[in-house]
Amino acid sequence: MAEVVTRDFVSATQAAVKDTQLRQALRRAGTGFDGTRREAIHEVTPEVWEEWREQARRIKEHTIGHLDYYLEMLERNVTAAGGRVHFAADAGQANAIVAQIARDNGVRTVTKSKSMVSEELGLNHVLEAQGIDVFETDLGEYIIQLANETPSHLVAPALHKTRRQVAQLFADQLGVPYSEDIEEMARIARVVLRQKFLDADMGISGANFLVAETGSLVIITNEGNGRLCTSAPRVHVGLAGMEKVIPSLQDLAVFLRLLPRSATGQRITSYMSMVTGPRRPDDEDGPEEFHLVIVDNGRSRLLADPALRESLYCIRCGACLNVCPVYQRVGGHAYGWVYPGPIGSIVTPGLVGLGQAKDLPNASTLCGACRDACPVQINIPRMLLHLRHVAAEGQGSYQGTGSDTESLFARGFAAVMSSPRLLNLGRKMGRWLLAPLANRGVLGQTRLPVVSRWTRARDLPIPPPRSFAEIWRDELSNSGSDSKRA
Amino acid sequence: MSQPRTIRASLFTTCIVDQLYPEVGVSVVRVLRRAGVEVDYPEGQTCCGQPLYNSGFTGEARKLAERTLNLLDDRAFVVVPSGSCGAMMRVFYLDLFADDPELQARARDLSQRVYEFTEFLVDVVGYEPATGDQPERGCRVAYHPSCHLLREMEVTGAPQRLLDAAPGIERVDLPDAEQCCGFGGTFAIKYPHISEEMLADKVAAATGSGADTLTACDMGCLMHIGGAVSRQKLPLRVRHIAQLLDGESG
């Protein structure tokens, strides 16, 4: 499985917020993708958009609620079309299955179209260790493969790189003349990759959707590389998380409307490929073998938890990243695993364990922009709150290790707030302690523990002599009795 | 001519206004009274439990939430000068008491009676600030819609309407207004380096808007934004909307 470095969240984000190139690159998600997304919604009208979201939500609710049923149907229909279905309980099993398929077929070269699950599994390293050459063919994935990095965005894996950085990377790694022209860079990649497509023995793809009724794998791309990966090589292996299944082709329609608009603001995707089994005798092209590897890797834990189940409705459109004020400042790598941003802050603790990813649910202001943007109406803030609760009060299978200081603080806060007398006493003590340190009525920079984390950049008001309750009693209540409860 | 029925409202000031910004509470009372509302103040109120709930301490939050329910059970309307605490009482109490039908029923009842201050003035009272009133005059105001007011309570127009109607107040557009200011309660001290980046953008938007005053309906966000404005000695006043409508904030 891909390495988890979520523990370094604080230091990683401290570095990220100072990275001006990163900030510049991230604007593409914020003003670029999100801007066009809003235009696309405006075009179809918000009312229609809401109808689509609700429809998509209902389909996901229904399918995830009957996942075993639809997975069985899918398996039957893939098999009937001549393909093979493999169920992998974890990353180790999934990698072993793909490696075995490669060995069985004497595979030397693999081309891949974009697959987040393969990133999650860390599959490339496993295949490479076996002496297989692996080439990413999605332009963004190709860039980060050249740079030996991981994706930083669900839809645009190389989003964190500026045009200049990519130009330099191409010049260094491919020995081509330095050019910042995007067309030219795409042309270079196309030339390099075209040969790989011809050489490849095996193509690996992800899946945006798996259609149970027809046994089809659906991939949506803008570059057409997915189509080459799934049709040119002798063997095609599709990788998908088990939540990707939908019942029927009819259900696919609404997602085809929602996904491109949510991801990039496009009305329609450039390419949609639907793969149903291997090549049939009368087909002109297509692979001889088709394998579908369906990956659990922690997803059944999410499925079993009613509070987190809806994270499995995600169609990985990236809209929640593009609107997230935190993602916008820190970028995807700081999240420390494969899935960044708001949905990553749910999925990562869910899949790798909350103990390893405690910062993620906390690193949000709960502003709710992600939920409003999500095409499947996933209530991300509510799940973040749930994970905070599990971490703080330690229940359930995601139990983290809540900090003792914090829980002491919480109990103290609750005790003070349970007593208006204590609360007033607290204010008076605060005033007595802080007033001597004040300047122009506020507390400036200070070394006081905790408080200093506030005052690094913001002044703090000194508690006033009277509370509102006291002012009310002294001046505002007309008759003392009307305000008291009988 | 028959007298219109008097509207009675119980004020829940929120702990931050009670303890740190009592002048905001005073303005809230004055504006409500000017709008013809009979205001009472349930004594013994403290905190709705939101900071604990947001930090995951559901058990402790429930104690404060139950305490608040006890205080507000039989009040006709509850008015809260905060979108954040209002959202806690209208939306999150229902989640908090999901496993307790009796308390959840009481929470549901409260959720139908609780209003944010500007929402109450516009939707319930139908108040229009008039020339007879004395709002703040001659100021150019940028309004920051705080996240929970906007996305949890779904109050999208009331504050702007009041500002636009108030004589002497000119409202200017705040760029990227719906971007979070970066407060987020404990977020501001757990991840100050991220919070400060968001804060810097909000402050830049406000100072670049041409406004001389920034306003919002939440003292939490305003303590955070105002704290930076004060630190940087910027020529921008930061006021709760009640203070502007009251006109006595100086």
Ligand code: SF4
């Ligand atoms: S959570 Fe929603 S908005 Fe975020 S990537 Fe998934 S589907 Fe898209």
